[in-house]
Amino acid sequence: MNSLSPEVALSRISPELRPLLCSVVRNGRVGLDSTNCLRITDLKTGCTSLTPGPCCDRFKLHIPYAGETLKWDIIFNARDPELPPDFIFGEDAEFLPEPSELPHLVAWDAGDPDCLLQLVKELLQQYHQYQCQRLRDSSRLLFEYDSLLEDPNYGRSMEIYAGRKNSWTGEFSARFLLKLPVDFSNIPIYLLKDTALDPGEDVALLSVSFEDAEATQVFPKLFLSPSIEHALGGPSALHIPAFPSGGCLIDYVPQVCQLLTNKVQYVIQGYHKRREYIAAFLSHFGMGVVEYDAVGFTKLTLLLMWKDFCFLVHVSSCAGCCFCAVMITKTHRHALN
């Protein structure tokens, strides 16, 4: 699969269609996992090989959804750019949305750069409905979905992917992707600020995979946006509990949410405590401060003297906790002079 950078993709697209794709590749964040942008691959043309380029008018759009990546073919016609696009929904051949639920298809406006992106969002909504309908094959999973739907904290931010029913074993699997309503706004900015990492929205997603319809094999996984993960101390900083046998999502998800919230609060409080701690040192040993971490308040070095004995005191703590380690370095008075 030839993954193209947005600029390369745009350069090969037919000029009449370029504004539409520009909106998709630059602003194309759909669904819960908005950290991943929409990607375009397999650019092809519907014109003859004698037609000079750029004339690509059909491509494959990769859409993150419920932990999967949907690969939809979008087909334009370079000679008729005013016509709305056509779609092939990959392996979901049975997915057939109603045109009445797609206002941006019925009232297609080729002059609106956001029209294609809006149409893709509408199709995703219909796709979500289609996947929820497929959950009816399993009463257990349908119960999980209905119970989460009733809770406003989770019902509005949920994506479901129902797998294929195994015709041999009769097994049916599904994945729930939920956006956890955790407030990350009070996390210290210095923890989140990292240009090397994704600067997108801070989000925590909980993915729960049911490998069978009776929920005997359930595998949860927590996905954090890179900045949050870094802020909390890395991938190994937070371990969510295993899904309890016989449990259900409506009990488990709030438990994970609370755990994450507690962790975030711990980080925030730790920061504030460290700041207070450093402030106290500064106020008491203001003249003896050699240096200190004014961003994270994790380090402080003091130069102290007692009866012609001069020494440096290094105070440090890790970003996630208030634990202080003290190291004393002996020095001679004459060295200081």
Next chain:
Amino acid sequence: MEEYSTTVRLSGFVLGSLMFQHLNTDSDVEGLLVGESVREEKSKITDSQTDHIQFLHTINIQKHITCRRIHSFYNNACEIDEEKIREITSNFNEENVIGWYRQRRNTTQQMTLKEQLVHQNLRRLLPHQELIFILLTPSDTTSSGSTHRLEYTAFIWNGSQYSSVLISIGNLGMLDQQDYWRFSTTCPSLSRCQAVKKHKTKFFSTEDDLREVEKVSNMNDALLDEMKTACEKVEKSERLVEKLQADITELKEAISKQKKKQQQCNTTETSTPNEPKENVLLCAALKALFPNSPSLRTQTLTVQGFPVLEVCCSSEHGIDIPSRLPLVLEYEQGLRKRKTSRDCRSQEKSQVAGTSLRRKRKRNTTDTQDPVEEEEVDNLQDSNSPVF
């Protein structure tokens, strides 16, 4: 056991025409398909199975109607414009439209969202036909563009989803060797059609049946009518017979009841089973006519055929001859008259004849002969009564 199969037949020149159309167009193309749909039911009997039925559906594509551009007969919501369809198919019978096609480069062999919606709406508009959708997807197989590939598939709605159907391409003629062709040729030429149409009425009726078949069918109908009439007659006669049998049964029952009653009343007067019954009227008539011949009133004969006089009836039955047997009296009176006139003429003759007869009889008769019998013989000479 039932088996269903659907086949799409496409001639080589129609496929070539489709390819030529798309090659000369710088975008996707679409249009309508014209042809005929033939359904056939074959019953296959083998040693192991006697009820194997095959339902064969063959769709012959004879022509294609090109649309000038895509999206010409439907809108963004894929609703069909009926006027546009009629305009496109103005030169053809609407019943001959058997589907539509689309050609799109460098895409997969899978129906798109619009194609599925358009096909659904076309099926609603043309419900009399099972429509097919043919998808042709040419693509480059090499980066240099030296080799191209064309994939083609027919899709048909099978009730729950679209299924692909095998397309059979005929090159210059029918590839399968058969003694009898069950299907007409694809896209027959205009001159052939004209010639057939000119002479068709001689062999086929207005409903495209062979004329002989129509005649046989009429005769069969007439035979059936006659048989029906005969059956009705038989039914009537059988019912009459049934009714008569019922009446007879009733009468028999009545007679047997009456007999039982009579038997109960006459228990003392019943004779021995073997005793013969006497015809009293006959006995009375014989006595009146032949009073001197008691042997005529016997019912028993010897082995030689002579009457046994011991069992002659000598009782008076009390029959009133004039009222019960008037003809006997008339006959007796006529006999008397003839006798008196005869006596005068043949008295002498009878005396001589009587003497010779007596002599012969004396020589021929046995010892058992009764003198009564001799007397009877004499009496017989006197009368015209039959001789036993």
